[in-house]
Amino acid sequence: MHGRPRKPLKPEDAAASAAKAEKLRVLQSQFLHNHHNHIYSKEAVELSTKLLETNPELYTAWNYRKLAVQHKLTENDSDPDSLKSILDEELRVVESALRQNFKSYGAWHHRKWILSKGHSSIDNELRLLDKFQKADSRNFHAWNYRRFVAASMNRSEEDELKYTEDMICNNFSNYSAWHNRSLLLSNLLKRKVEGFVSKEKVLPDEYEFVHQAIFTDPDDQSGWFYHLWLLDQTVRVDSPQLVSSWPTPGSDLILLGDRCLDGCASSPFTRFHLDSRTFPLVLYFNQAVEGVNSSTITVDSELNTNKDLVWKPLSSCNSKAAQVWVTQLNLPDGNTHSSKVFPVEDSSPISSLYQLSIKNDNELTDFEWRAATIAKEIDHFRELLSLINCKIGKLTLARLLMAHDAMMCPPANKISHSEEVLELYNDLMRLDPTHVQYYKDQHSLVLLQQVTSNWESLLSRCFHYSNSPSNRGSPMCLQLKNLSLSRLGSFDKLLWVQMLDLSHNELRSIEGLEALQLLSCLNLSNNILGSFTALEPIRQLKSLRALNISYNEIGAHSIDTTKYLCSSPLSHSVGSEWNHGQTVIDDDIKSYWEAYFILKGLNLTQFDIVGNAIVNEKFKSFLIKVLPGLKWLDGEQLH
């Protein structure tokens, strides 16, 4: 059913289909009459049969049949024979409807529904499926149904795995078969079925298998999809891990008060410019976790006088799970004017679900085969690319190299492939203009990873503000401007940042920026941010004082596409937070409700917004109302 060109309708065909439509219309109106009057007589049901066998797409008719079956079942409650014949008849109707159109959702669903009533031999279903899958081996309805049948008859997953193998051997361009294989293997690995206990044993064979497909025909997508899944299985660590935190465990923290002293500041990354009575502790995990609280996280600190730290997840959609957790540590009074070294230590943080254990032996061997596998894959694809020019091959190589770097990073920061990867993405942008935005995003992520990979490169991008009263005491500004960044990443390496310059990039969104809890100055000027909703992460940055979003495209687009791009649509949060703490909704708020929503909780003293389409006098006056602490707006001092 795939790869067949569609032919235009011949005039006689068109006439035939018009006649068919006319006949259907008659049938349909009769049927609807029956349906509305709850007529479940034999003739009425037969009418619906006739209708469905010509047009299986009629959902209403399927539902009518469900009602009819239920009606009949209540009538013949006691008799198992008649029960069976009723259900068998339904199965027959579905089958002939599927022959008409085997991609009919309604028909497949009706079949499932009948089976749920029992009284059918499930073996028959497999036989039927074999027929349908022979007719079209990539019919995803049949595959879905197959999973359902296999589950309900407790067919072993190993058998189903063998089946996918057979299907793939017949024709390896069968994405459905590969997909089912990944589902089955995931389950088998999760349940640790015999023979599927460790990924180390299972995955190499799968790599070998998928290589045959990819190398035989690199133009076929199915194999590549499966390879991507395998790569994910190889790289992914099952238990959540604490990737980084601020302050780093065991570090000495130098707190600088308002009147900065040039103490014995050793590293800029542990120096924190304090202007309030509290400072944050941030935990950054490799995946969203739940249940971080004072009983699962122990904080050892001289400051930690108050035992009941309240950990808050930094998520935009009020979920209980988040990658970033933050708490505020209160400073003891009277210490703010002098710098002091406070040793802070987070020890063995435990989430509610998993033990966040330090690397043990098991994980070390695990690491070895993972790294070896990735290295082997890299060699294979380098060889392939030496023969042919293949876009997805390049993309895969780039992903593999990044996975390799990420894996090698903790123990030995030896050779980084980021230059090669950047080159690959540059190539891809040229070769594949349709997906240029994706490649650009990936390019940005790699670039950020490269910049943040070591202290030297980070330091080279750190500057003191020239107008700062003291060069030594004030926090440094990390400059990531003019890098053509379209997406942000590597936040785990940037938790220490207090001043960040992201100007002159191509940012449309600043997703993930909420992790930088220490941020007090943020420059996003000269990007392509399209609306206030794109700034949503800023709501979580409680220490932000200065924000520059000048020369973006806020207000330039009548339709706010960020709503669809961002993983956390703003509308969710709006609904839940709109009502509380609300004083007056005046006209300004109504017209600028997005800006209001983003800015209202912030305590900005300095704000630049010039060069956006939204800016006018009315908006400015609105801003002054919303941000009462504002001292500077677009470089002008306010009274």
Add this chain to the structure above:
Amino acid sequence: MQRNNSRDAAHRRRWQRCSTAVAATTEMRGAAVVMQKTETLTKKEEHLLLPNAAIAIVPLPDATAPAHLPLLCRQPSAQPPHPAHSFGGGFRFYHLKELCHLLRSTNSFEAEAGRLMTGNESESELPVPPYPPIEPTAFDLIVIGTGLPESVISAAASASGKSVLHLDPNPFYGSHFSSLSIADLTHFLNSHSTPSSVCPDPLYSDVEISNYASRLLSQHPRNFNLDVSGPRVLFCADHAVDLMLKSGASHYLEFKSIDATFMLDADAKLCSVPDSRAAIFKDKSLGLMEKNQLMRFFKLVQGHLSLDESEENDVRISEEDLDSPFADFLTKMKLSHKIKSIVLYAIAMADYDQEVSEYVLKTRDGINRLALYNSSIGRLVLMFQNALGALIYPIYGQGELPQAFCRRAAVKGCLYVLRMPVISLLTDQNSGSYKGVRLASGQDILSHKLVLDPSFTVPGSLASSHQQLQESFQAFSLSDNKGKVARGICITRSSLKPDLSNFLVIFPPRSLFPEQVTSIRVLQLGGNLAVCPVGMFVLYFSALCDEVNQGKKLLHAALSALQKLLVTGTAGNSSTAQSEDMEEAKPTLLWSALYIQDLSLGQFGSIISTPTPDGNLNYNDLLDATEKLYWKLYPKEELFPETTSSPENSEDDAGLTLES
């Protein structure tokens, strides 16, 4: 279980066919009863018709009677064979429906059939049947020999409304394309390889038949259908299949797919031939890069073929490349040595060593052969779900093919007479042109045209004494003594590959010995094709050669290579000492026949001579030649025009039956 059932069904069908076959032969005998001798042979003629004499020189009685032209037969045993032969393995044949076309006298039919059905067929008791008279005595076309080319011609001529008499001196259909029992094959080869004064140049020579298990084989006298012109398979998209579908002959045939192709690699191991996308995917011996290269090459070929020649495109292979040797082109495509020989010898089926020989395949032809292979795979997949590969083989042997065309001809009114030798040609005394034939029965039959099987030749020397004939028979002079094909048949007890029974094996040039310049192709068939008892296997092999010694060397090398493969193949199976003893007691190789066949192309004069079986795996070249002969014969007729196709074979591709 299911398999057994289908085999039973096949046996049943077979039995039904056998009983109708009995009826058919009976019909001919019944006709014989009413025969009247119309002419008596002169004393001289009788002399010339002594056993083993195939030549008859008939003096010209008067100016008005047709001249008798001497006919030299490459088959010395032109005397009527013993009727017992008619029950040899290869004899079968009409549906009752078709019999109606043939059956004129039904009186003796039942009695005869009854007698025969009771199994009273002992050789000595049956008298040599008298010859039936043939009516009418004039036809548009007489065809002698029932090989595939002759059968196609008679079927086509009958289909286009010509009256055709189809004769065969043999008691079975198929001539040199038949499938025979061991005894019949032995007899056939021996009788066609004995040189004599009248037949100095028989079609076969150097026949070596060895029987290592006569007792075992004699238990299965009827269970073998050995192809005389093996190894032969059909490419699913080839000309033969098209013709069968067009003519309706496909209704009488059932096919099975050949499961795989293997090639002898440098380590004398059989490696599989990755001939399709799925096969490349599954292949375990190719490296990932080799897979990629091979698949890209296939795609290049496909891309080339899918584009119009007029189109200027990068995808098309350049004219310069098309005219270059295929081997060079493959090298240019950076294919490894192993893949190169796979493509050359196992897919494009090149006959000669492409590195050194003068018979170099051009890229253009190589690509066309790949195209045939590729479309065969596509067609097979289209027709039969889950059938892999490109090749098919008819159940009951290749001899079914000529029979199917003969049946088609019979349905269209062609008259068949087997066991009827022709002793001389009749020519017009004045013009010297062909008039008719004189049968062994003495009856003269006239026709406008004559088609002869390659066993027969009209000697040029004799023709030259007749001034008028010289010109018309120049075309018949034996100009084709150039090539030979060495053929071998083995019956074994074990398969070369433990898990497969029907497959092709290629020994590419120089894989067996350094002087091997031609590729040897081996076809193994198992009991499920009804060519041998279940549990046994028939192996056919052939190679082109220039002369007999070279051919014998090829055959012996191939035979010993096969035996070596058989030993290594079975070594894994017999682990215990006991079974080793058993193996010793029962040799793996049960029977073998090695023989060398002359090659000749078809000839056209006022008499058509059809080509001998060629050295190819399929019938493409043969049928192309046959089609040309037919066009010469009837320039205005199309070979099986589409319009004549009856509604029954309008289903096109579905008309081909494949048993799974």
